[in-house]
Amino acid sequence: MKTADPELMRAINRLNVLDTVRRHGPISRVEISERTQLSTTTVSAITASLLDDGLILTRHEGDIRNEAARGRPRVMLELNPDAxxxxxxxxxxxxxxxxxxxxxxxxxxxxxxxxxxxxxxxxxxxxxxxxxxxxxxxxxxxxxxxxxxxxxxxxxxxxxxxxxxxxxxxxxxxxxxxxxxxxxxxxxxxxxxxxxxxxxLAHHWFGKARDLEDMVVISLEQTLGLGVLHGNQLFRGAGGLSHNLGDLVLGMGPQGVVRLSSQAGENEILGDQPAGGRFAEAIRLGRGMAHAQTLIKAEDNTLITAAIRAGEAVGVAVANIVTIFAPPRVILVGSSLALGEPFLESLRNAYALATPPSLKGVAELVFDDSSDDxxxxxxxxxxxxxxxxxxxxxxxxxx
CATH class of the missing domain: 3.30.420.40 (ATPase, nucleotide binding domain)
Known part of the structure; x- marks a missing residue:
């Protein structure tokens, strides 16, 4: 049986320890060992190297000068923000x-x-x-x-x-x-x-998936994007390729292949509006979806129809992704969420209909209006x- 490359294994273990300190620090060496399932000897050697490189710092909890405290203070490890x-x-x-x-x-x-x-x-x-x-x-x-x-x-x-x-x-x-x-x-x-x-990765590190090692993010912006996290790592295609969800095929129509972007892309949603006026200016300035929300609240039937059609298409796409990956959480982000309830309701309904009965309740849908920052x-x-x-x-x- 071929054994793993020792250098590769050391690199993997080192990354595992450093990421554990990031996610759970301040943390003790014993706790790192428990979370990573690495031996205490291995953890001690790796953390010593990380301390030498200035990537982590020690923090002492407790004070031996305090008569009320027993034993030596615990040595905790945390990232060095200035590294x-x-x-x-x-x-x-x-x-x-x-x-x-x-x-x-x-x-x-x-x-x-x-x-x-x-x-x-x-x-x-x-x-x-x-x-x-x-x-x-x-x-x-x-x-x-x-x-x-x-x-x-x-x-x-x-x-x-x-x-x-x-x-x-x-x-x-x-x-x-x-x-x-x-x-x-x-x-x-x-x-x-x-x-x-x-x-x-923003949601995995700082947002609504900090507690998960596996999850999916769908971005609904000018293009429709897909992010898949598995085992705390981003899944990428050949050559590190990203995934253009807008190219997902939903079926065949009179004009040939029907892709998700043709039903739920920003240009498709906003494209039936008049070429001039305030709406056209809002689109030019990247505020098209926000302005569309105002028009939908004013019961603009053209936009409401487009929002419902887009929501249905995205709901089917999400169901397909859940069928393939069965993630515990799907986070939807992006400007299309500004379309409001007509879009969201049709998305939820289509998702519920298209999800296989065996996977009902497996994935939690989360809608998030993340800032550009x-x-x-x-x-x-x-x-x-x-x-x-x-x-x-x-x-x-x-x-």
């Missing part, structure tokens, strides 16, 4: 949102630039992103030399491992090597990630997770 800083960003067609975080993921500064960038030349988009990163870093009282990694979350189909954007509604071109472009400009390692994966914090979490996986020495990650 590294990263930048996370949410890049959309009409705004750029940046955060700088410490090693724990705490936000040190945030910046929003309401600038429309979709379909601009790649150089213009890169200029705006670079300016946003640099400004947010300065706002945190840092320089780029103090930042270990930058992660940019964008909509579309993205190869995480290579940084290539196969397609995105933001870019005119396909197969854009945006990670290399931004790494060269910033002189800082830059990751490009699906925004759906970023918001998935939270999406950007998720991108920062992607960067931090990669640092957690990296071999370190006493001067930083050995990348």
């Amino acid at each position: 590294a800083r990263v930048v996370g960003a949410k890049i959309t067609a009409n705004r750029l949102v940046f955060v700088v975080t410490n090693f724990r993921g705490d936000v040190l500064s945030q910046l929003t630039l309401p600038i429309r960038i979709d379909r601009q030349p790649i150089g213009v988009i890169a200029d705006l992103v670079e300016d946003g990163v640099r400004r947010c870093v300065v706002d945190a009282g840092l320089s780029l030399e103090d930042v270990e990694t930058v992660c940019l979350g964008l909509p579309g189909v993205i190869e995480h491992r290579t940084g290539h954007i196969r397609s995105s509604p933001i870019f005119r071109d396909t197969n854009v090597d945006f990670a290399s472009e931004m790494t060269a400009r910033l002189n800082t390692p830059t990751i490009v990630e699906s925004d759906a994966h970023a918001i998935t 939270f999406w950007a914090q998720g991108a920062a979490a992607v960067a931090l997770y990669e640092l957690y996986e990296s071999p370190w020495n006493t001067t930083g990650p050995a990348l």
